[in-house]
Amino acid sequence: MNKPSSDPSEDMSFEEAISAIEVSVRRLEGNSLGLEQSLEEYSKATRYIAHCQKQLTTAKRKIEQLKGITREGAAITEVWEEPAAEEQKPKRRKPN
Numbered sequence: 001m002n003k004p005s006s007d008p009s010e011d012m013s014f015e016e017a018i019s020a021i022e023v024s025v026r027r028l029e030g031n032s033l034g035l036e037q038s039l040e041e042y043s044k045a046t047r048y049i050a051h052c053q054k055q056l057t058t059a060k061r062k063i064e065q066l067k068g069i070t071r072e073g074a075a076i077t078e079v080w081e082e083p084a085a086e087e088q089k090p091k092r093r094k095p096n
Contacts, residue, residue: 014055017048024048 024045
């Protein structure tokens, strides 16, 4: 498997990369690819995923949380930080 010299995902928007991941998943789930083709498709999908993660990280760095407003009406903000891992655990749903 040869890695391309230039990653095509670099010029993609986040939405385009998500769509490309969905296409790759459908192709892989379709069981119509041979082993080499499956490995190439998987490799492409991982590059798209890395591209999306990079864009999300960049976006997170730009987000600020509104903490309040001064008496003059100016926003008081601070840089948004991702919650600690224990805060991110999904809540358990009660069985019906």
